[in-house]
Amino acid sequence: MAVRKSGMEVMVKEQLKIYKNKKVFVTGHTGFKGSWLVLALQELGCEVHGYALNSDSIPNHYGLHTLNIHSTISDIRNSESLQKALQESQAEIVFHLAAQSLVRPSYSDPVYTYDVNVMGSLHLLNAVRSCEHVRAVLMITTDKVYDNREMDYAYNETDRLGGYDMYSSSKACCEILISSFRNSFFNHKQYGIEHQVLITSVRAGNVIGGGDWSVDRLIPDIMKATAKEQKVILRNPTAIRPWQHVLDCLGGYLLLGAHLLNKEIAIAKAWNIAPEKNEASSVEKIIQLAQNYWPKIQYEIQSVAGNVHEAQLLMLDNAEIKEKLQWRPIYTTQEAVELTVSWYQSYYEDNKVVTSQQIRNFFNHSWN
Ligand SMILES: NC(=O)c1ccc[n+]([C@@H]2O[C@H](COP(=O)([O-])OP(=O)(O)OC[C@H]3O[C@@H](n4cnc5c(N)ncnc54)[C@H](O)[C@@H]3O)[C@@H](O)[C@H]2O)c1
Secondary structure, eight states, X not given: OOOOOOHHHHHHHHHGGGGTTOEEXXXXXXXXXXXXHHHXXXXXXXXXXXXXXXXXXXXOTGGGSOOXXXXXXXXXXXXXXHHHHHHHHTOSEEEEOOSOOOHHHHHHOHHHHHIIIIIHHHHHHHHHHTOTTOOEEEEEOOGGXXXXXXXXXXXXXXXXXXXSSHHXXXXXXXXXXXXXXXXXXXXXXXXXXXXXXXXXXXXXXXXXXXXXXXXXXXXXXXXXXXXXXXXXXXXXXXXXXXXXXXXXXXXXXXXXXXXXXXXXXXXXXXXXXXXXGGGOEEHHHHHHHHHHHOTTOOEEEOXXXXXXXXXXXXXXXXXXXXXXXXXXXXXXHHHHHHHHXXXXXXXXXXXXXXXXXXXXXXXXXXXX
16 A cells, blocks of 8 residues: 655644643544544553443444543433543543434434434533633534535535534534534633633544444445345445545544644634545445455445435535645545455454554554
């Protein structure tokens, strides 16, 4: 796999040194992205405190590791328990990932989706108000927060918010909540006078990588079927998405967090993290790429009864984070698929979990 290296990447690597010995609070640490984030933070030398529910997927990525973290298993909507855990952590930086993170279940339980995503975010932000040790907050929303007009257009951070389905609209509501909370309680004009908190929201999506066993996501569906020597059923093969490797996405979160810890007020806004526009690919192209690395993968296209609406075309503009923060995707879509397939192959065929090795490669080679 090609390794790209530039002066900018050396600078990014330098900026991540700020995490050494930092206390970090991660909500959703038992989930797919959260568990990768915990491992990456530990690699950077952080003391990590997690807050989430137990994972109900079998197997689950978090459970595959023996992690030395302070873990609180509790509901994000329980404001008392959340505030206690945040207070006890004495964390300087918070990554909020806990969510009902799936589109299809949001159709069957819209109230729960809004409750966890919107009210959960509100409880978290409100807890930050009474925790003077917190200086930086990253609220993880999604690429689906835009009013998607399904055009050949990559949405930028100033585009109109929307959301056809309940998951997307709940996350768009979070964006309004975050902006309102920033204006009301952590206003830029009062920074350093009345408060010391910088909040950003981050819109990234279609993250792929090893260890995801969620229901109704493409990569988990492919890997679960392949492990059972079955064909995976594709329900929306022509849908185009900005796929990116979980480490490219987390690299963006970490970089934004480093700038917040550096007290850069201009960073406290919404950011897109996305692959290059010309990398957006269809679901069928992703599975065909995956077959190149694991020929056992087989698929069948079927219109499944009761299909709910899912966007056909979604692309994000990554220009701002590239220009202002020198972030860039390290992996092409093809490389992201290769890394993902090799993770599951190692797991299913060699009984090995290669997350830490992939994280070290990302930090040591890509950003060295
Ligand atoms: N995976 C993706 O492709 C993707 C794309 C866009 C945005 N996101 C966002 O990134 C974040 C992480 O996504 P993920 O893929 O890791 O999701 P995930 O479903 O794997 O993990 C969700 C986490 O939230 C926790 N959680 C759920 N409900 C909770 C509750 N009521 N109380 C406390 N904790 C609760 C779970 O325990 C878990 O730790 C989410 O906010 C999601 O919306 C993910």
